[in-house]
Amino acid sequence: MSADMWPAGLAEVDEPEFSGLAERHRRELHVHCYRMLGSFEDAEDTVQETFLRAWRRRETFEGRSTFRAWLYRIATNACLDLLAKRRPEPATGGEVPWLQPYPDRLLDEVPAGGADEPEAATVARETIELAYLVAVQHLAPRTRAALILRDVLGWPAKDVAELLGDSVNSVNSALQRARAGMREHLPAERQDWTGGEEDAGTRELVRRFTDASVATDIDGLAALLRDDVRCSMPPTPGLQVGRDAVVKDWVEDGFEGMAGLRGVRTSVNRQPAVAFYLWHEREGAYLPLTIDVLRVSGGAITEIVTFHGDRFPRLGLPERLPADGTE
Structure with missing residues (x-):
């Protein structure tokens, strides 16, 4: 019997059975906490x-809401x-120093369903891409919660008001402020930032980016790059905006003189990404360097968001690549 059907609440449920009921929702709760916090690791701690x-x-838990909704209330708080x-x-300022990537292989663990299924909304592409994550982190926490609960999860305003201890009017006002704030930080047109399903043109562009990067x-x-490209590398401060600024930064960092790179194609946050490895003679192998997450x-x-190589294990990427090119 599921918790949602439990006739007398959960008071009599033992710990193993309770854990089994809760574990079914672990991944989607982790995604929810990640969206609220912007940090993969903080989300893990918060789910625990x-x-x-x-x-x-x-x-x-008295059965007035579903067990899933009850867990979301606790997670949000x-x-x-x-x-x-x-x-x-x-x-x-458009930067989120604590931002961390979320591997697609873990997003795929959320149960598949139709577009109107609540679990599907949890990992909808347009609300898991890094552009959305950056924008939502610019909102005050309670305003952020109101936006995510209403616009991402589709909760009624009265349920959000109950969770936040506010009136429905306050929640609706916060939602208006949140939507206005999001418009300030998201690309102007929706189609510009919701990449949609990756097509052959995008795959070719990523291949060319990988080849040009390896060749420095x-x-x-x-x-x-588009003229207004944006480039950042959290947690390192600094946001470059515009092709000239991005190229200038690459030149000043000595990228042209770097040799011994290899690139491995992957995907995070439902976006194409390339993990780069640098040859280390002493190790006799290519070791993690950075991962570039692209918006096309x-x-x-x-947009290019670059993360340090210490994220590779979380992303399921190899810890090293041998000299013979096999993985």
């Missing part, structure tokens, strides 16, 4: 805290508590 709180408060302690202020061909890379619009690269 959610399950601990849920077990300790199991007698409060756990996120708000963490944000109050660790990040009392939202992101500013800055002119070749520049030809693939209109046949050009419009």
Whole structure:
């Protein structure tokens, strides 16, 4: 029997059975916490805290909502508590230093369903891409929660108001502010930032980007960038906007003189990505360097978010590549 059908709540459920019920929702709760927090690792900690709180408060589940919705309430409050302690202020200036990537292989663990299924909304492409994650991190925490619960998860305003301890009017007002704030940070047109299913043109563009990067061909890379391209490398401060600024940064960092690169195609946050490895003679292998996550619009690269090589294990990428080219 599922928790949603439990006739007398969960007070009499033993811990193994409770854990089994909760574990079914682990991945989608992790994605929810990740969207709230922007950090893969903080999301993991918060899901663990959610399950601990849920077990300790199991007698409060009375069946007025679904077990899934009850867990989301606890998870959202756990996120708000963490944000109050660790990040009392939202992101500013278009940068999110704590941003971390989310591997597609883990997003695929959320149960597949129709477009109107609640689980499908959890990993909808347009709300898991990095552009959305960056924009939502610029909202105040409670405003962020209202936006995610209403616009991503489709909760009624009265349920959001109950969770946040606000009136429905307050929630609707917060939602209006959130949507306005999102418009300030998202690309102007929806189709510019929701990449849609990857097509042959995108795959070819990523191949050319990979080849030009391995060859450290800055002119070749520049030809693939849109004029207003954005480039960042969290947690390192600095946001470059525009092709000239991005190319200038590459030149100043000595990218042209780098030799011994290899690129491995992958995908994170439902976006194409390339993991780069650098040859280390002493190790006799290629070791993780960086991963570039690309946003592609209109046949050009419009954003590059680069993460450090320490993210490779989380992304399921090899820890090294041998000299013979096999993985």
